[in-house]
Amino acid sequence: MSTTGLRRTTIPAAPAVQALRRAPGxxxxxxxxxxxxGCSLAAQVAISRLRIPFPTFAATAIAATLSAVVVAALVGIAASGRRAGAAAATLAVPGLLALLVTLWPGLLLQGTHYYLGGISIDQSFRTQALARYAATSALTDMNYLDLPSYYPAGWFWLGGRAAAVVGVPAWEFYKIWAILTLAVAAWAAFAAWRLVVSPARAVLVATATAIVGLGVSSAEPYAWLLIAPMPAVAVIAWGAIRADAHRRRGLALVATGVYLGVAAVTYSLHAGFFGVFVVLTALVPTLGRPARHVLPRIGRAAVVVVIGLLLALVVWAPFALAALGRGLPRSDAQRYLPYDGSVWTFPMLQPSSIGAMCLVGTLGIVLAWHSHARLSRPLAVLVLLVYAWFALTLPALLVGQTTLAFRLTPLVELVLVVAGVLTAAEAVLVAGARWRAVRWRALGGVLGVVVLAACAQGALSANDVAVQEAYSDPYPSTGAPAVGAFDPARVDSWAPQLVAAVDQLSGRPADATVVQGGPTQFYVEQPFHGFQQSTPHYANPLAQYEQRNAALRQWAGATDPADLLRRLDASPWPAPRAFLFGRGPDGTLTTTIVHDVFPRYPNVATETVAFPSRLFDSPAFARRDVGPWTVVVRR
Known part of the structure; x- marks a missing residue:
């Protein structure tokens, strides 16, 4: 077999977009x-019937063994050559990938209803968003009453609606939905790569993609849903936009535009990043081609962007219309700079199996720059664009913002691992053609199973903080965690009692009641609206976060109950009907407000606002003490 033949097996001689015509039915x-x-759901149901104690490494042992078997099956399908493209394999591979990504989080979280991270930190607003859309199909803000959604609602809306249909509390369904999303992401990667490389290599790349996702992005599954297929979509977009002569580019452009639109309704950062990639695809010059070829490419890129923008309006139109009418204040969403966002990521230097694959991928992209240009160049541009995103952090800091580049680090690792897999597969074929006495295909298969199984074992651990939080955070329905008993010393353990008190004292439906203060569990157990979001970085810019903080201070300065009532009635926003106060040592009732202090880390500071107890000594208010909380409801 000639080297030319090998190259045609790896990268089709025609532009990648023409692979769409050879796509599976x-x-x-x-x-x-x-x-x-189906496989992910079945596996989750089966795992839920196990009784695995926590803490334990028994779940890890089960996951490691079963995932190794699944990896071996996937590599076996890839090694079967042409049979990997059969219809049976096309159906079997997504099922095996789904099992692979379900086993690890499913088994490690078998004893808890929470997903990774429990209901702490970022998972607090994610769970609140899912709970909001379980209560309503309208694209409303996850927290504020009478405001349209600002955070892209696509994934949360679908999950919330699904939770409502099956009748599972949203905070419980989050785990089911997140694991299902990992399965869908693996399927999407496989389906996309089948349009770019041979079916056998698509199996290998999709397997590696699924494993990478478990390690770098499983805590943010809706982001991984976009990242997993992005390298393959980038290759398709590169061919569709830059190829100057072929008959059927339209389908590829539409498919890329649909992907961009899905990204826009799911995760705005990734949508913006991929939109920049599309523009660069049109603008990057080609040696030996006149400049006039750039204009048609710009037109093709514009088609992709327009399709993406039109689809984005499905979710963004309500917010855009409201912003046009009210004006758009500054958003604090990008005012966050953790350590991971301040230093560049170099996964190819990690002393691990993933790091070794990234190093091979880096070398492969460089060495294949000319021989496999249709694949190596778009992958290289993706990686370089992430590094440019990191570099742009510096000028962004000068204007009080960041680029949130750390959210794109999973993409760098994925692209390099994918390139590493393809480079290794090509090396096996080249070696087999030159040294026929050695069974290179069998050797490559064994090494593939070993490396991929090792990578899967390092993806998640029972010792991870996110796993620990899933078992230790109190449930909204009982106040007790998955492991252990109700702890009255934890203020977030009292959510069910707080919900009952507000329901009894107000007599109003939760979705029509605005509440100030309280733990996240309170807002996901019932769809109450918060007067203030837990932190400005999750808050809707239209909510006027700091002005609301100022209003709380002003209300605390009222002279008597009548004055407080007048000030509440004069609020430019729906005023709280209920307050969940802490109790100060001097008898005051306290609530906590949060301020943005970027670029400090942590990027928020808290302030305690004290309300004199006498402000609520009026028949207009009902009061009840609930553990460490005091519930005050306006009648």
Whole structure:
């Protein structure tokens, strides 16, 4: 077999977009999605019936063994050559990938209803968003009453609606939905890569993608849903926009535009990043081609962007209209700079199996720059664009913002691992053609199983903080965590009692009641609206966060109950009907407000606002002490 033949196997001689004409039938693609969903659900149900104590490494042992078997099956399908492209394999691979990504989080979280991270930190607003859309189909803000959604609602809306249909509390359904999303992401990666490389290599790349996702992005599954297929979509977009002569580019442009639109309704940072990639794809010059070729490419890129923008309006239109009418204040969402966002990421230097694959991928991209240009160049541009995103942090800091580049580090690792897999597969074929006495295919298969299984074992650990939080955070329904008993010393253990008190004292439906203060569990157990979001970085810019903080201070300075009532009635926003106060040592009732202190880390500071107890000594208010809390409800 000639080297030329090998190259044609790896990268089709025609532009990548023409692979769409050779794509598997739509029924196998859709069937693969259904198989992935079914296998993940079946595995989750089976795992839920186990009784694994915590803490333990028993779940790790089970996951490691079963995942190694699944990896071996996937590599075996890839090693079967042409049979990897059969309809049966096209349906089986998504099911195996779904099992792979379900086993690790499913088994490690078997004893808790929470997903990774419990309901702490970022998971607090994610769970609140899912709970909001379980209570309503309207694109409302997850916290504030009478405001449209600002955070892209696509993934949360679908999950919330699904939770409502099956009748599972949203905070419990979050775990089910997140694991299902990992399965769908693995299917999406497989389906996309089948349009770019041979079916056998698509299996290997999708397996590696699924494993990388478990380690770097499982805590943010809706982000991984976009990142997992992004390298393959980038290759398709590169061919569709830059190829100057072929008959069927339209389907590829539309598919890329749909991907961009899905990104826009799911995760705005990733949508913006991929939009920049699309523009660069059109603008990057080609040696030996006249400049006039750039204009048609710009037109093709514009088609992709327009399709993406039109789809984005499905979710963003209500907020855009409201912002046009009210004006858009500054958003604090990008005013966050953790250590991971301040230093550049170099996964190819990590002393691990993933790091070794990234190093091989880095070398492969460089060495294949000319011989496999249609694949190596778009992957290289993706990686370089992430590093440019990191570099832009410096000028962004000068204007009080960041680029949130650390959210893109999973993409760098994924692209380099994918390149490493493809480079290794190519090396096996080249070696087999030159040294026929050695069984290179068998050797490559064994090494593939060993490396991929090792990577899977290092993805998640029972010792991870996110796993510990899933078992230690109190449930909204009982106040007790998955492991242990109700702890009255924890203020977030009292959510069910707080919900009952507000319900009894107000007599109003939760979705029509604005509440100030309280733990996140309170807002996900019932769909109450918060007067203030827990932190400005999750808050809707239209909510006027600091002005609301000032209003709370002003209300605390009222002279008597009548004055307080007048000030509440004069509020430019829906005023709280209920307050969940802490109790100060001097008898005052306290609530905590949060301020943005970027670029400090942590990027928020808290302030205690004390309300004199006498302000609520009026028949207009009802009061009840609930553990460490005092509930005050306006009648």
């Amino acid at each position: 739509w029924w196998t693609t859709v069937g693969g999605l259904l198989v992935a969903l």
